[in-house]
Amino acid sequence: MNVPAIPRAAGANPGALLIRQLLEVPLAQFPEREIVYAGHTRLDYRRFGERVARLGSALTRLGVRAGQTVAVLDWDSHRYLECFFAVPMLGAVLHTVNIRLAPEQILYTINHAEDDVILVHADFVPLVEGIRARIERPVQLVLLADAAGAAAPAGGAGEYEALLAAADPAFAFPDDLPEDARATTFYTTGTTGQPKGVYFSHRQLVLHTLAERAAVLGTGQGHVGQNDVYMPITPMFHVHAWGFPYTATTLGMKQVYPGRYLPEVLLRLIATEGVTFSHCVPTILHLLLTHPLAAGTDLSGWKVVIGGGALPQALARAALARGIDVFGGYGMSETCPLLTLAQLEAPMLERPFEQQLALRCKAGRAIPLVELRVVDPELRDVAHDGASQGEVVVRAPWLTQGYWRDAAAGAALWAGGWLHTGDIGTLDAEGYLKITDRVKDVIKTGGEWISSLALEDLLLRHPAVAEAAVIALPDERWGERPFALVVPKAGQELDPAALHALLADCAAQGLISKYGVPERIEVVEALPKTSVGKLDKKAMRAHWTP
């Protein structure tokens, strides 16, 4: 027989949307496509499907049942992808642990999510050992190791490959899961309070995958086909690497999982594995482009979605000059995450370069099934003129229904029946969203709204500026005034007066309001960041407010 399909148990629910279905088509149609881990482990989809079944069998033998939670602490790997499928396919919940959090925060999420099993890479065994006494539930630890001889956690349940080798390759996953079963959870860190758990059901992840797939496929700029080669450069713990591993798998794409995000490893994999499609935050792309290895690496034709922050025009220019097809996207942990993509359709590729560049650097247009609005505080739409600002609110069938075990925060998120992103933006007549600020970072001065992001983008145009942050400081006369912090590039000098002149010049050109030019610009050595590398404006306000 040798039918490369996931075996099914009886009791089917033929209309339900289940994660298992994302795996059916690629196993039947692309059994020989490759999945590569860190350049050394290679498997084809047929073997991947068998390993997913073995993992389901192994976890069941460890006692995992529907409704329990399985946590993972790993670098980006084929193992992680196996967990993306096998854990929810058992009816259990996959907790993708943010390994960049402080140990105390990781402990908090493990206890809050009520993890039953933790799969932990050897690199994180010391971390887990350090907090283990304070994990509130009995928990089984499984070691993930890239080489023999890795130190296993004391009293662990075994090593991943050994457990898989002993497991049943024809394990039958349950076929009667309800589509609303919780499938994954991830903890998002705001700049206040403890991490909050967002969660997504089978139905939500299938719909997100289908819409993401429909949004990225196509014949124009920024679109992909089944023969593209995918490598994530947003970690798999972070809302499932933005859902793209599910999308790439269901398309049967060749996939490359890089392990740790070391620039030299990423650049080497792009070249040796023929990577053509990735996604990352602006900082990572900047790191890659400025790495010494980049000069000798052919990056042309590489399609890169930038999210987690606006794509700065300077970075887009540098990437386009290398032949990289770079464009923005937008979403957040609460939205699974994809909401918009800034691809250009064919007629737009006829426009002048600067207009194309501006479009690529926007958040983009709603993907299928996303209802995207920019509204005033009474939830009335602002004009779609590319200038009127308001809060971005959305609906889509895959948004988190709330925060796990935190009903009050969830109710605030969904005030008025729309998910409030907390972002300020504009919509233009072609449906392009541009994020101009965070609701809490916008500077309200003399009755006007000044975008801190717009000021930062202008400051970054100065050749000696490496990083910039603009915050609001209280002002007796104007309510608030902008205050700019800039970090010079290594070995370069920065004169605040020159930056002030640059911004005043921008105001004279109409790029910003003249009220937007900050009186105070300070040169600093570094800016405070959150655990995921975003500017920590709350810390800056706390430090700089008189």
Next chain:
Amino acid sequence: MNVPAIPRAAGANPGALLIRQLLEVPLAQFPEREIVYAGHTRLDYRRFGERVARLGSALTRLGVRAGQTVAVLDWDSHRYLECFFAVPMLGAVLHTVNIRLAPEQILYTINHAEDDVILVHADFVPLVEGIRARIERPVQLVLLADAAGAAAPAGGAGEYEALLAAADPAFAFPDDLPEDARATTFYTTGTTGQPKGVYFSHRQLVLHTLAERAAVLGTGQGHVGQNDVYMPITPMFHVHAWGFPYTATTLGMKQVYPGRYLPEVLLRLIATEGVTFSHCVPTILHLLLTHPLAAGTDLSGWKVVIGGGALPQALARAALARGIDVFGGYGMSETCPLLTLAQLEAPMLERPFEQQLALRCKAGRAIPLVELRVVDPELRDVAHDGASQGEVVVRAPWLTQGYWRDAAAGAALWAGGWLHTGDIGTLDAEGYLKITDRVKDVIKTGGEWISSLALEDLLLRHPAVAEAAVIALPDERWGERPFALVVPKAGQELDPAALHALLADCAAQGLISKYGVPERIEVVEALPKTSVGKLDKKAMRAHWTP
């Protein structure tokens, strides 16, 4: 404000899958794309959206409420597309009436579906007048007219354009529909009994659209992008023109609705409107290619999905020679309909032409979310070797849940938890399905299964054969024996002995079993057809069985 969106009433259900959502993205992103009717009526998406709102308002003023049924008898038009959206968006059910049925059958479906309002094109007013006295419920008739002065039905509720002109362009559709609300119904005609009603919910149509969109988008052969120009050549009553009008709309494609299917009109529209994407049954493509106008029309680059019957290799060859990117698809009324598409992915385009041709002429590979199996009578998978035959059974989230008000037939359709297509097929190692026969048309002779379709395809290779049908006739010794009927091309002679020799030669080459060569081949003037133009093998068996 001028926000080109469908206004919403309060009471939202933010996670539900609703047809309204398919319209949100194109209205926001492609307000200026065109929808063309028969080359004379042109509107952009912005105006289309406004007309959908007006239609919702007009139908509400006529008393249409959630749960009621609105029937349409029209040629393919922008009006029909407006009904595709406005009727379900009211919570009402759209009954797409098969205008090719006999008047008695149309009457049956109108009564069985319990239509409350009938939108009827002037061409079908005499038909409706003829059956009106026997329509069991009180029904309101709305006239659809292409020109002033069309004869309205007696006591009608008005003319479509006049009703729209008087209606509210800012009509707010209900925003709290349940996603499982019935949205559309269509009556499928088997060769036995009365037509049976299949029906689809909002959720099912949204999922079908999203999966169809994901399946047709891409960079390779047979794939489309948002800048393709769509024209259906499968009537809109027939399971919503295979769902493609929804897919084209949600993509924001330019759309061309041709009215009646006159070859000269279709060919002219392809040229003048720049049509690049269509779907039709094999017969129509054959008609177009052999029409005198075809020689002077540039058809290169036109992508055509063939369904409703296998794509014959001879037809595929002729189309490819004209530069048409033709390939098969598969589905049925019960399946919404799309299940598979026979696009070739990039590496397959490197194979020899004859292999590519064979793949294009298969039913194709499962589209996203379709679970496709070929099974023996005990629902066990046959080998995926491209040779082992079995019945095609499927699951997908958009299959009809049964037949409307016919529970027994629905239970048989879903025996064992899988939808039984009634088709015999094979699956190969790359996931390509090939339909070899209907369960009821397969010829069981001496313990072997002979495919009637395979024999027909071979007979069609003879240059003088226009049509061919093979049926099983009872045989005392072998159980059944194949019997072939052939129609010669106009003005050509056909010798049954020559056809017999051709098939014997095919058997000698191993293309068919030697037991498959029919002893009897008859030349006839025409073959009996069903209302939708398919071979009526039931009528043939009744006529030819001794």
